[in-house]
Amino acid sequence: PTQPRQARSAYFWLHALATLVGILVGVVGFGVQQGVRGLTLGLYMVSQEILMQQQDRFYAGAAVFVLVSVAYALVASGLVVFVSPLAAGSGVPEIKSYLNGVHIPGLLRMRTFLAKAVGIMFSISGGIICGREGPMIHTGGIVGASVSQAASTVFRWRSKLVFLKYFRTQEYKTHFLAIGSAAGIAVSFASPLGGLLFVLEEAATHWYQYLSWAALFACVTSALLGGVLRQLAFGNTELLNMSFFGSQVGMASGSSFPLADLPFYIIIGVCGGLLGGALPLVQKPLTLWRFRNVNTPLLRLLEVALVAFMTNLFRVLIPALGGTCVAISSLDFLREQGNRASFNCPAGSDQYNNWAVVVWNSLEMSLQSILQLESPDAIPAGSLVSGLVFYVLFLAWTYGMAIPSGLFLPSLLIGAIQGRLWGILSHSVWTSRSDILVTNYAFIGGVAGLSGYTRMTVSVSVIAMEASAQGLAFLPAYITALVAKFTADMISLSIYDLHIFMKRMPYLEPRIMEPNLYFTTHVRDIMEPSIRAVYTRSKVRDIIQVMQDVGFGSFPVVSPLRETHMGNGGTGHEYSAPHRTLRYRDVSKARRVLRLTRPASNGDGISPSENENGNDISSETSLDLVEGHSDMRRKHSVLVPGGDYKPEYVDFAHHALKGIISRRMIFALLRNVSQTACDAKALDDDNVQMLHRDALDSAWPNQNKASHESRILAAVPESAMDLYLDLELYLDPNPPLISDSALTAEARELLRSSGARHALVVYLKTGSLVGIITRKDILPEAIEEVIQNREKPARAHGS
Amino acid sequence: PTQPRQARSAYFWLHALATLVGILVGVVGFGVQQGVRGLTLGLYMVSQEILMQQQDRFYAGAAVFVLVSVAYALVASGLVVFVSPLAAGSGVPEIKSYLNGVHIPGLLRMRTFLAKAVGIMFSISGGIICGREGPMIHTGGIVGASVSQAASTVFRWRSKLVFLKYFRTQEYKTHFLAIGSAAGIAVSFASPLGGLLFVLEEAATHWYQYLSWAALFACVTSALLGGVLRQLAFGNTELLNMSFFGSQVGMASGSSFPLADLPFYIIIGVCGGLLGGALPLVQKPLTLWRFRNVNTPLLRLLEVALVAFMTNLFRVLIPALGGTCVAISSLDFLREQGNRASFNCPAGSDQYNNWAVVVWNSLEMSLQSILQLESPDAIPAGSLVSGLVFYVLFLAWTYGMAIPSGLFLPSLLIGAIQGRLWGILSHSVWTSRSDILVTNYAFIGGVAGLSGYTRMTVSVSVIAMEASAQGLAFLPAYITALVAKFTADMISLSIYDLHIFMKRMPYLEPRIMEPNLYFTTHVRDIMEPSIRAVYTRSKVRDIIQVMQDVGFGSFPVVSPLRETHMGNGGTGHEYSAPHRTLRYRDVSKARRVLRLTRPASNGDGISPSENENGNDISSETSLDLVEGHSDMRRKHSVLVPGGDYKPEYVDFAHHALKGIISRRMIFALLRNVSQTACDAKALDDDNVQMLHRDALDSAWPNQNKASHESRILAAVPESAMDLYLDLELYLDPNPPLISDSALTAEARELLRSSGARHALVVYLKTGSLVGIITRKDILPEAIEEVIQNREKPARAHGS
Known part of the structure; x- marks a missing residue:
């Protein structure tokens, strides 16, 4: 959800991209099938037709068959061991976990895709007892996720098309992963509905109705394309006589089931x-x-060679x-x-x-x-x-x-x-x-x-x-x-x-299997009450310290109460009546859509006055109202002075929650700091640009070496350490909230159905933030531990 | 989600009930089909075989045919006009709206069911251009909803089975409505998957994965049963030769689609x-x-007679x-x-x-x-x-x-x-x-x-x-x-x-069609800032006043800050550390599960010490901790003294939000007040029972005359007017929350996906409640109005 203009056409582009995913997955599915066909053809041609079926050459043929098969299997295994370990197995557990909200680094990389797609051809041709359907779910998912991001770290390419930026979020990446997986099933089995229902049954947790129809689009496209390509490959070029697609797993015709x-x-x-x-x-x-025991590359290869040898030996012997x-x-x-x-x-x-x-x-x-x-x-x-x-x-x-x-x-x-x-x-x-x-x-x-x-x-x-x-x-x-x-x-x-x-992935099952745990505990029992937060304005040095100290994916953003509202003598409960804050509202809107160019500048962003419905806001008024720091903000849109970071945990009784900020966003800002802090002109110039959305997107620390977290931190120059970073514009003012007296079951449902990885816990009576819960906190093991800890003091007291 | 014991077996009972729904819907579907068959058989036998096909009797046959058809149609129409107006049409728009979260009184009543099921037989037999599939969706839905409630106001019967109480919530009623509708489709078309997908495509907004599989259970059962019964009715008693079910809408065999x-x-x-x-x-x-123009019973009947006459005339003439x-x-x-x-x-x-x-x-x-x-x-x-x-x-x-x-x-x-x-x-x-x-x-x-x-x-x-x-x-x-x-x-x-x-139902489409509205406004723009709340302890007189004044379905429950936490000199931000409030926590748990019998009493409820995991809490301690009113609470579990109702709106800067209470719950309490207040013994006796769950369930004001809202209000005796009602035990401490700076689109998604009818708006900085949003607030028309109102003052200011 960014700009109205994008949202309007998003439904169209969603289907267009889904169709593209379907086409690509259809081609990949056909390619894998043809690869298997080619490799197998050669193997059987030599070993069976040229050797085994001839007089006295049976043993030679059998030996060639077994040895070539082992070689094929070793190629497949080599791709896993040396190129991408995540290409092992079917990939279904990983895809399920990822769609459930578990982040698995490297699962969707290009090299994983290549290792999986090429590897599965060789493992099937090598006679290993396996099929291509599971790997197609994984490769289809990678295709889907990549299409939604329209970017490649390998090729250092990012599409500049406006409509694609709309989908460049973690949420849509996950959705398109599911769509691609569905298309993978669809092309493997020529089963478009089956693909859709697979995603509904096994995969999707955070899912919207309209995504189902986009997924079906992708499934129909890939199944149809796969079918047509297959027919063409088998020489049925006369489209007239070609049915929509033939049955894949054939069955006797005209059967009924008494x-x-x-x-x-x-x-x-x-x-x-x-x-x-x-x-x-x-x-x-x-x-x-x-x-x-099998934990070195060589041993893993040897195991594969052994299994391949035995498998193919029996395939000949039986x-x-x-x-x-x-x-x-x-x-x-x-x-x-x-x-x-x-x-x-x-x-x-x-x-x-x-x-x-x-x-x-x-x-x-x-x-x-x-x-x-x-x-x-x-x-x-x-x-x-x-x-x-x-x-x-x-x-x-x-x-x-x-x-x-x-x-x-x-x-x-x-x-x-x-x-x-x-x-x-x-x-x-x-x-x-x-x-x-x-x-x-x-x-x-x-x-x-x-x-x-x-x-x-x-x-x-x-x-x-x-x-x-x-x-x-x-x-x-x-x-x-x-x-x-x-x-x-x-x-x-x-x-x-x-x-x-x-593999200890924090996967949340669709339904609660341990009601004893989830219906007898409350969010306040399991939440983490000590929260690491960052200030709306923090020293760069302090932020770096927090990032090095904790690995959390998100941080609440706070400001001391005395600075904001306590100053005018209130109790912290004042709220400006909605209709008084018209201008403030519009700034907040600008913040949401990340159009972070300086208003009225002639940069490539859109100035606020351009696309609001009729509210013409001058740059001064719209900025004046954000907590009174307009002067500094106008000069250095990213770096402003403010409160210091205190290494101890934040006491929320005296701080106001402003929102939540993701680790990704903080790193993007830090990277921007490194790039602009050395440039004295950029700091002082009145024309400094706010951080552009592309800079945020592309700064996501990933496997790409240039954006490793530690490198970003190390690159921050000493001269920038004492500057202040203003996070106000970049935070999410609507984090998932839950009452501290909610049942754990309710918290679980919130995280599972929204795909969120955390929720802020609010004490309803005073409204203050009292804790945070993450996925790991609501795993059964974690709750059991909490209950056991709770019982211990009780017993000690009783004895 | 009530008790662990129930939650554990809920999954099983969900499927058992879904199967029961499938069986009943299958029987109803078969019954309707047989009814049509019987009525049609008679009509055609007389008019066609006995008259039209004989020499010189064509006109007599045609006249009989047209007149009997009109009579059939009048029976169907009479059922609609005099028995239940909601039986008109297909019922699909109503079912869609109900599943979307719109309450339609009377839609699921027994008389609607009868009028629809019997009416559709007569309208089909009367030659009206219509089918039984849409009405089967409606009747199936009624069957589903009734099964989930295991109660009938007509028969004054409520099942006492424990496992059924688990499903006796509005949420499960809606879910089972959807399941029944799916079974209705399944039996009409012999299409179990089609039934499931109909619900996924058209109907369900607030839906869990596991409900899909329960729905499919119901669909398979009803389709299978419908198919078998149909085969038996046509005399194919030899089950051996019977396929699972034959095709319903037959098609030429062995077709393919070039x-x-x-x-x-x-x-x-x-x-x-x-x-x-x-x-x-x-x-x-x-x-x-x-x-x-057609708005009296007679005119509506006449219109049907005219249409039936013309339709059947042309069916003969053509x-x-x-x-x-x-x-x-x-x-x-x-x-x-x-x-x-x-x-x-x-x-x-x-x-x-x-x-x-x-x-x-x-x-x-x-x-x-x-x-x-x-x-x-x-x-x-x-x-x-x-x-x-x-x-x-x-x-x-x-x-x-x-x-x-x-x-x-x-x-x-x-x-x-x-x-x-x-x-x-x-x-x-x-x-x-x-x-x-x-x-x-x-x-x-x-x-x-x-x-x-x-x-x-x-x-x-x-x-x-x-x-x-x-x-x-x-x-x-x-x-x-x-x-x-x-x-x-x-x-x-x-x-x-x-x-x-x-019909102006507040239906929320699956996707946003007007991004201009939803992505440019915030919750604070559209929320209702003036909130009618009730105190945790209010005079009965005051509560009756609020109920008469406003028709809202839910009310925030508050208590003045000075009474609760302001008393000890704080700023309202104090929060007891989680591990200090163990006992308090357990009371809150008791509150959630509505086991409202007095602890340690020998009533039919379960005392708290029975099913907590090992925490033995005596009745005194568990009640002592709720805001210090334990003495009064122990005597009159429902009626306790407390603050007065002020007719003006509540100022949330000086009140603490405790939770939310539904109108239904308040009326159940008021009814209980009428029943106990006259009984001096009940008020003074130390053994007074808290309100039992069944009393809450059955008190829902509905079409049944005994529980009309106005009657409940009128029945409260004057002697009870100055008593106090304690709502603390009956409120929901985890209402849907949203930040005031969230986009309207986010609020819409929250309401739509959770099926909630309202959400409380929280100002994150101070955590105080600042407003409430309902479904009607996020309809496009409402937002447009807000935007226009916002522009008016701006223009006035500019001119």
Whole structure:
């Protein structure tokens, strides 16, 4: 919310940018898919077609296959280890936490994007048990966040377009991250609604209705573009015959879901839940072990090499030992490009290895086969069982390694395998029925697996419905997903939450799981009563001291009561009647919109008289009224004299709260101080410009070395140390407020739903500030500690 | 949020209640459908089969048909006029407003429910151009709200179950209203996701993520139950062969949507938007005319009779004059039960009147025919054009009459007719293509019509996808819906918003349409600086005076500063350190949960020592600390002596804000006063009970005559007038707060997203309360007025 003119067109630009995000994510999604296709094509061409399928060259082919796969995996892992550690895993826990309000430095950087997007191609091609959907959520999110900022620290580029500045806030960055993530899901599964619902179900906490529709715009664009590009890549250039997009995870056509199958669906859901619930149980000790033992780059690479070697060895061994070559029946499907199930059967013989279909193919193609081969005998139960064991064990081992790897596709596949097994059972015992389709069972199984592993229900069902183009599939899918989720939730935390918990991110769950804590404590119990604040006018030296002392992200800004209102003998409760403060009001307005050029100057800002509705305010009157320091303010808009910083905590009984200022803003001001303080002319010249908005935006301390916090502090020259910094113009006069007698649950809801990282606590009776709460204060652990501390003195007293 | 024990199981009970809502709404939806079926069956049996299809009895049949239809319509209208005026129309504008935070008395009453549910059966059977979907949203909402309250004023029944009390708040009532509305959509269209998205798109403003999943529970239950009941009603008792549910708005099987049709879809979207945009243009003068001229019960009934007569006359005339009898081709569809297209063709001849198919059938059956008859020649263009004109004109005339009537089905039908017309055109000019399906065009047209009339996009597309069981339909439907919405929005306000606007409900749009107003004004400009407050202890006489003087829904509660903290010589800024106020804190907790029985009494409440975590507080200490009035409080928990009410406005510089109290709570207390004040024993007895929660809940002044506000006031006996009422225990100590220097846009967002009806304005520097803002203060009209008033003195000064 800055200027009326921008706000008016913001709705349009929001959708335009969302569409741009959709286009970019669609292209990235298509690119990743094509990358995988290219890398896999080469690998299978050499190892399978040139070697394995020829006489006596099976072992050579197998060796080439395993070694090249390990090499691919090492490339992927190298990108994680040496380029960006945040590219490891699926990225979903990190994206969830970021959207929840947790700041994760480096999560959205260009190098993370590159490591993730390129890395996932190599890890999939390297035969690692993983999919590209989770990483697409992460890369899509990065694309979204970058588009909203229209700037790149790598390329040192910032768009100057006015409408883009509107979105250059932390809030919109988060919103666009969510939009990009949704588009990532949409392009992976050709599921625009699924993308939207994923964000609604899993990700967004601070969210507006209108953002949903912008997100859907992005999802539709990316899914449509991804679909069209895919069709074109496969040579279907005749757009006339191209449907909007084909089904991604295909399913037998014309299926319906008879109610009689429902008991089996529930069993499938329970099994999916058990499998998904078991993973975190294995992962927890494994991850702890990794924290302790696999902590050097070399060891992390070695682990990946070992896992890749074992995975691919089994992918060769299982079909070689268990499978037999079977003639391809009437189904054209198995002749499709990308299907490698012919394995070592003689080339051109139209046969396929009935065990290779599950483990030798790429995960995506295996899933397709399991979902589409309608004959119950097409894949023997032994092949399914061996595949199930193989995927479950290796997924548990793989997840959490230093390699980009998504969880969605493996869990879909594992679920579909167990679903198909139940289908075979149902088909063989319930012989009187003719409407049992093992493909339907596999489909339901896929939903159960995905839901069991990820603990999502609605988005999983919608994705399944859209990906299979089956309008009737939602209801049975949803019921199964619910069963799977509840089963898994009884066993363990979700794998995402486990990783969030183990990395100690201050994540706030959508609902309160510990009402004992949140409904029996009050804000005054958990708040931090000792507040570090800064004065409206502070010495540069003092401010630097505060910044070095504390790492908080925001600081209340105060001024001593005696200086402002106590001076005229009042009790501190005086309030000028609203209609007397017309001019003051307009200055405050100018402050809000950050048009900080000096009024009536001919700088590139807009003078206040330009865009107020009819109130013509001269520069003198509008500045005169701010606390009487107009003279100094006019000369040095940033540096003015004022009170000294006291190193002890502020006593709010004798200070008036003016607002809150972010650390980012303070650093921007300090950087500006360094740049202007040495310039005597800038300090004395009557034409000095106030800090421009761009200077604020670009000064955000980030990974870019030039703007590291310590560098900014060090760059402040000694000559500026005794000058005064006036923060009045740059503070936020409307911080989140909460009463000290509010329940902790209410404070939690305030922070969670607003995405704020802190709230000021106000004592209603006198209105004075009495504390501050942050996200960390309302985590269950913190409250438990408070309660325990409270009980200790009580017991000591009682004994 | 009341007690930890309740909060813990709340999530479970939320879903249990949502499922119950789903079951009830599913049954109601099925009941309404069966009611329509029965009434229609009788009407057509007599008029068509017994009379019209026989030799020489055509005119008699037509006369019977028209007259019985008019009689049906009069029954429906009578229910509106004499039973509940709020049963008129679709109810969607009212539900939207209620969910937005506007209180509409009587909207959720039992008699409104009955009038709407029974009325819509008769208005549909009476041939009125309307559907049951909108009314199902309303009736579903009533069911949802009633279930959450588990009480009925009509039956004088209140459930005593503890877990239900948790949901007995205004907030949950609103949430369950939304859940019920979603279930209403779900059962009408067999579209659970569509129901959820309808609520997300159109209805919910103050909404939590977890409510979405409860709503989906309700939607799935109602859709599934509705589907199963419908199948059973049609005799498909063999559940084995029953799919989860069949498509409701059927469509040709196996359709896909070629990209080449996209230009036509866009044209269809534009036409749908034009039709939908034209309706409010006609409705505005018509509604104003109705306000002025059709304002007596008799006139309203007469208007309905006239419209019903004309509508049904044309329904007979059009096929009689234009249509010819055609042999039924291979399609079994036209032989279906409920299809009356045989009109006057000889009985048993297997012929149908090709114009009757569009206007003579029920709207639902006409839509089915248009969506499913694949041959382009099955319905001639002339029939479609006459139907289009007929439906568009009569819909415009009908909507807004005193009769329950939904807009969804007519707009779907109108859209489908125009879509099919474009399909016929496309088919005849684009002869080289074989993949043009007029049914697809009709489907897309239906989406365009629904979106053009209702201005929804996402939910319309999802409903269309689910109702047609076409997984691929979402994307083309969404694109068309967007085009239709934008076209229609360029022409006019939506018909719902028009009616909301004309009824002057303080509805807050999801986004700010007038940034000029909201980003240039501050809370201090628009707030009401003169606040009517009540003292923590006030004379009953004074409180009654305030209640009679002002109609506000909430009042700040204050106490004079000198009494509380000024007494010990401070400046009003003292704040007791948090850890000193342990006992005080627990009282405050007791206050929050409304366990207002006297501590250590053996009443049915829980004494404070019971459920705190380990802090054993005796009754004396816990009460001693509340401002030192413990003696009086112990004797008369409700009535205590205190300061007098001063009729002038409160000066907040000398008063401390304690919290906020709702009008509802004050009336509950006053009613309690009347009941106890006459009983000398109750006043003096040491065992007097504090006000029980049930007494608060049931005292809400509503339409029920016994609890009208004026009656409660009148019932207070003179002997109680000079007693004092202690409000301290009943106030909300955490009211919504906002800084006076916040932008109006921020205040708007606060009210809208929290569903609050007011916020207290705090002057940050001193923390004192300086004003209050309500919903009405932040309507665009109110802000415009403020700005104009501000400019006037400025101009006067300048001249």
